[in-house]
Amino acid sequence: MRSFRVLTGAVLITWLVLPLIPLAIWSFARGWFYPDLLPKTWTLRAWDYAMSDTAGVLDSLWLTIWISVAATVLSILVGVPAGRALGMYKFRGKEIVELMILAPTIVPGIAVVLGIHSVFISLGLNNTVSGVILVHLIPTLPYMVLVMSGIFANYDPAYEAQARSLGASPLKTFWYVTLPAIRPGIIVGGLFAFLVSWSQYILTLLIGGGRVETLPLLLFNFATAGRNDITGAIGMIYILPGILILLLTAKHLSGRSGAVGGFGQI
Amino acid sequence: MTHVSIKELTKVYPGSRVPSLDRLSLEIPSGELTALLGPSGCGKTTTMKMIAGLLEPTSGDVTFDGRSVLRDKPEDRGVVMVFQNYLLFPYMSVADNVGFGLKMRKIDPAEIKRRVGEMLDLVKLPDLGDRKPSALSGGQQQRVALARALIVQPNVLLLDEPLSNLDAHLRFEMRDLIRSLQQEMGITTIFVTHDQEEAVVLADRVALILDGQMKQYDRADVFYKRPVDEATARFFGGHNFIPGTSDGETFDCALGRVALPEGAALGRGKLTFRPENVRIGASTNGENTLQATIVDVIYLGTQTRLKLRVGETEVEAVVNPNEIESYRAGDELTIHMPKSTLWVI
Numbered sequence: 001m002r003s004f005r006v007l008t009g010a011v012l013i014t015w016l017v018l019p020l021i022p023l024a025i026w027s028f029a030r031g032w033f034y035p036d037l038l039p040k041t042w043t044l045r046a047w048d049y050a051m052s053d054t055a056g057v058l059d060s061l062w063l064t065i066w067i068s069v070a071a072t073v074l075s076i077l078v079g080v081p082a083g084r085a086l087g088m089y090k091f092r093g094k095e096i097v098e099l100m101i102l103a104p105t106i107v108p109g110i111a112v113v114l115g116i117h118s119v120f121i122s123l124g125l126n127n128t129v130s131g132v133i134l135v136h137l138i139p140t141l142p143y144m145v146l147v148m149s150g151i152f153a154n155y156d157p158a159y160e161a162q163a164r165s166l167g168a169s170p171l172k173t174f175w176y177v178t179l180p181a182i183r184p185g186i187i188v189g190g191l192f193a194f195l196v197s198w199s200q201y202i203l204t205l206l207i208g209g210g211r212v213e214t215l216p217l218l219l220f221n222f223a224t225a226g227r228n229d230i231t232g233a234i235g236m237i238y239i240l241p242g243i244l245i246l247l248l249t250a251k252h253l254s255g256r257s258g259a260v261g262g263f264g265q266i
Numbered sequence: 267m268t269h270v271s272i273k274e275l276t277k278v279y280p281g282s283r284v285p286s287l288d289r290l291s292l293e294i295p296s297g298e299l300t301a302l303l304g305p306s307g308c309g310k311t312t313t314m315k316m317i318a319g320l321l322e323p324t325s326g327d328v329t330f331d332g333r334s335v336l337r338d339k340p341e342d343r344g345v346v347m348v349f350q351n352y353l354l355f356p357y358m359s360v361a362d363n364v365g366f367g368l369k370m371r372k373i374d375p376a377e378i379k380r381r382v383g384e385m386l387d388l389v390k391l392p393d394l395g396d397r398k399p400s401a402l403s404g405g406q407q408q409r410v411a412l413a414r415a416l417i418v419q420p421n422v423l424l425l426d427e428p429l430s431n432l433d434a435h436l437r438f439e440m441r442d443l444i445r446s447l448q449q450e451m452g453i454t455t456i457f458v459t460h461d462q463e464e465a466v467v468l469a470d471r472v473a474l475i476l477d478g479q480m481k482q483y484d485r486a487d488v489f490y491k492r493p494v495d496e497a498t499a500r501f502f503g504g505h506n507f508i509p510g511t512s513d514g515e516t517f518d519c520a521l522g523r524v525a526l527p528e529g530a531a532l533g534r535g536k537l538t539f540r541p542e543n544v545r546i547g548a549s550t551n552g553e554n555t556l557q558a559t560i561v562d563v564i565y566l567g568t569q570t571r572l573k574l575r576v577g578e579t580e581v582e583a584v585v586n587p588n589e590i591e592s593y594r595a596g597d598e599l600t601i602h603m604p605k606s607t608l609w610v611i
Contacts, residue, residue: 156353158349158351159353159355161315161318161320161340161347161349162347162353163355163366163370164319164320164339164340164341165318165319165320165340165341165345165346165347166341166367166370166414166418167341167367167370167371167418168370169341169370172370176355180355181357
C-alpha cells in the first residue's frame with residue numbers, strides 16, 4: 001500500500017511538475033541553447049516585461065479572472081437546479097436531456113462554434129466579454145451538472161420538508177438545509193467550471209474575435225512568436241490560479257468528503 | 267388546543283388510478299393523542315403529509331378549529347411533523363437542531379439558548395447540546411427530534427412511527443415521555459404506525475385504515491371487543507371467525523347455539539371472540555360451554571396457544587404458559603366463552 005502511494009506520487013510529479021521546470025527556467029534565462037543544461041546568464045527581463053503595462057499581461061489576467069468567475073457563477077446558477085432535476089426526478093426524455101448536456105464534452109468546440117458565432121453576431125454578442133462568458137458555459141456546464149446530479153442522487157429531500165414543517169420559508173430552507181448539504185458539490189463543480197473556462201482558447205478566440213484577449217490567447221501569441229522567455233513568465237502566471245484553487249479546495253476533492261455524497265452518505 | 271377535522275380527504279398520485287387515500291374523514295378532538303393505524307402503504311403517511319402541508323390533497327379538506335388550512339404554507343400551519351428517521355440536520359449541533367424552529371421565528375438568540383436548555387432538560391438530554399447528531403444513539407436522536415418539534419409549541423404535532431425504531435425497553439420510556447409531554451402541553455397529536463401494539467400503547471383513540479379507507483375509529487379496547495369486520499379483527503390479532511346466523515340473542519353455527527351479548531348484529535354473519543377470552547372449564551350457569559379436543563399446543567413464551575377442534579370447526583384459545591404441561595394434543599377439554607366476549611360481524 002505504502003509503495004503504491006510512493007509510486008503514485010512519483011508518477012504525478014513526473015507528469016505534472018517536471019514539464020513546468022523548463023518553463024520556469026526559461027522565464028529567467030537570457031538565451032538557453034543546446035547543449036547547455038542550464039542557461040549561461042540569468043535575468044529578470046522577461047518578468048519585467050510581463051509585468052509592464054505595454055505587455056498587457058495584467059489587464060489580461062484580470063479579464064480572464066472576471067470571465068472565469070462569471071462563467072463559474074452562471075454555471076452554478078444553472079447547474080444546481082439542473083443537477084437536482086437530473087439527480088432526483090424521473091421524467092420523459094431525461095436520457096436525451098442528459099445527452100445534450102454532456103455532448104460538449106464529446107463534441108469538439110470548434111465543430112459547433114461557427115454556428116454559435118453566426119447566432120451571436122445576430123444577437124450582437126460577438127467580440128464582447130458577455131459573449132465570451134456565455135460561450136464558456138458550453139464546456140463548463142457539463143461538469144457542473146454532472147457533479148451536482150451525483151450530489152442530488154444521494155440527497156434526501158425529506159430534510160427540506162422537515163425544515164418547512166419547523167417553520168422555515170423556502171429560501172431559508174435552501175440556505176440552512178440544502179446549501180450545507182450540497183456545498184461540497186458546488187465547490188468541486190465550481191472548481192472544474194473555473195478551470196475549464198480558464199483554459200478556453202478556441203471559443204474565446206472565435207467569439208471574442210481577438211478583441212477579448214484572455215491569458216491563453218496572449219500566451220499563444222508569445223509562444224508562436226518564439227519568445228520562450230516571456231511565454232515562460234506568462235505561463236507561470238497562468239498556472240497560478242489553478243494551483244491556488246487546488247490547494248484551497250483539496251480537502252473537498254478527497255473521496256471521503258461530502259462532494260460525492262451530500263446528505264445521503266452522512 | 268386545536269381541533270383537527272379531516273373531511274373526505276383523498277389523494278390520487280399522478281400516474282396512479284387507485285387512490286392512495288380514499289375519502290378519509292376524521293375528527294380529532296383538541297388535545298387528544300390519536301393513532302392512524304394501518305399496514306405499510308395504506309395512506310397513513312400520505313394523510314400526515316397532507317395535514318402538515320407537505321403534500322397537496324386531490325380533494326377533501328383539512329380544518330383546524332373549523333378553518334380550512336389547505337391554502338396555508340407548511341411553515342404557517344403551526345403543525346410540526348417528526349419523521350420516522352428523525353432527520354436531524356447533520357451539519358448542526360444538537361442545540362442548533364433543537365433551536366432551529368425558534369431561529370426561523372426570529373427569536374432572540376439568548377432566549378433561544380435558554381429555551382433549548384429547558385427543552386433538552388425536558389427530554390432528559392441536558393448535556394448533549396454541543397454534540398453532532400451523528401454522535402447520538404437512536405433513542406437520543408429521537409428525543410432530540412421530539413424536542414425540536416415541541417420547542418415551537420405547535421398546535422398540532424405529527425409523529426411518524428414514533429416507537430418503531432426503538433428497542434423494547436426504550437419503547438416504554440419513549441411512550442411515557444411522549445404521553446407526559448403531550449398531556450402537559452395539551453398538543454393535539456396524531457401519529458401513524460403499522461404496529462397495533464404501538465397504537466394501543468400510546469393513543470387515546472385509534473383510526474384503523476385499510477386499503478386507503480377508514481375501517482374504525484374508536485378507543486383502543488373497542489377494536490378488541492367490538493371490531494367492525496373480520497379484516498379489522500384480524501389486524502388486531504383476532505383469530506376465531508365462525509359463520510352462522512344471529513337472531514339477536516343467540517347465534518346458530520358449527521359450535522351449536524351460542525348466547526350473544528346485547529347489541530349483537532342480526533342475520534347472517536360471523537361469530538368472533540378473542541383467543542385470550544376462551545376459558546377452560548364450564549361456566550357457572552352452563553352457558554356457552556363446549557367440549558373440545560386439543561389439536562396442537564403452541565408455546566410462545568409469554569403465552570401458550572391451543573388449537574382446538576369443536577365439532578366441525580376449529581377454535582383458538584390462549585392459556586397460561588406455566589400450565590403448558592397440562593395440555594397435550596389429543597386431550598379432551600371443556601371450554602366456555604363468556605357471552606360478553608362474543609361479537610357478531
